[in-house]
Amino acid sequence: MKIALLSDCHGNIAALESAMKIVESQKTDQIYFLGDMVGYYPNPNECLEIAKKHNCLMGNHEYACIHPSYSKLFNSAAQNAIRWTKNNLTVDNIDYISKLSYTLEDMDAKIKMAHGALTNPFEYIQSKVTAFANFELFTEQILFIGHTHRAAVWTQSLNEPYDIKLTEVWESFTFDLESDKRYIINIGSVGQPRDGNPNGCFVIFDSLEKNIRFIRFEYPIEVTYQRALDAGMDSMLCNRLFAGI
Template sequence: MKIALFSDIHANLPAFEAMLQDMDNQKPDAVYCLGDLVGYHIWPNEVIAEIRKRGIATLKGNHDEKVEKLTTTPENLKEPGKKYAYHLIEESGREYLRTLPAHIKLEYKQNDDQFNLVFAHGSTRSIDEYILIDTEENYVLDMMQEANADVLFVGHSHKPYHRVVSTPGGKFKHVVNLGSVGKPKDGDQRACYVMLTLNRNSSILDKDSIHVEFRRVEYDVEKAAKAIETSLLPREFAEALRLAK
């Protein structure tokens, strides 16, 4: 089974379209989005519309959550500011973002073995918590035990990694950060997403039986950056795309 997972589009439509084209070529059996459809860019409505058109199961990210606190009319709209990115969102899109869940859990039972995949935006404890590659191991294990997670997928930090942690019982826990489609922060401009492959021998007893592939997709970064510079958004957002920081 092939599962495509992505996160942190941040209204960057050129990056999202390029990622989707590559993803479609991979022919995944299932697709999940871990949130942050909006913020930082000018195409939130187009991104939301495509997610809904495809029926992609999606979590609420911390930027998606911000729409719940918005008033109908933005403050100081004539002045460039971060709030402008959220006030671009149409009411139907805002209502959609308000209804998104915090977590998704998939339970697998095969070969007399059971393992659980858990999806969260920041962490299973908080929508805006960073689970990094060097987050203290015991903290990660405690959190995963609390959530009954054997394989945990997160986003939020925009820095992709696959970390395998062994337990005293001889089992292996996996933590995967999907990176970011629309706003990478790892020095690589390309959109990032994950293809997860599971087979009938996949097990938490064999750390190599769960295959995680990070796919990087080129897109027109300059087009995306210039679209920011001709909007009311801060120009620093455009430079962040160019530097992938």
């Protein structure tokens, strides 16, 4: 089974459409979106219409759209973007995101998925301590996450469960799974990478070949940049796309 996993599109339809062209060329059996289809950029409805054809999780930006007080935790640019997004989402899409789950499982592929973490839906897994706490909460070999906008692989040895290693992924990269290891895979961001590489990122998991492929892809950043400016969004959000930060 070949599965595509995408996260953190954030209303960047130009990036999502570019990613989906690659996904379609790979003849995947299943597609999952791990949350944050909305926020930051001006095409949340278009992104959600694509997500609705597949399976999607609740991200913190969807949560902020239906629980406005939560957005107080965001910086001012993100707060303004959430207000814009909430005001521009269709009634159907507001209803759709309000019903999204925090976790998903694919029983056939034997994987678990969350937006941020299992310990807390919107927690960032950025330390070995947090990674270990999350390894304790799933039995599958792999947990796929997003949220940090930085692609990464956390690896736990079954023989030494406290021996957890982090591998950050900045470019396209494929690796084979090892039977004596468990993994937390951060699939990166389609619409707003923050690892210094402006190219979008997503993952394809092949459960038969037992490998995971990180795909970095180019998209017309200038299109999203101009659309966001025209919508009155913060220039910082627009400019950061070119730097991948």
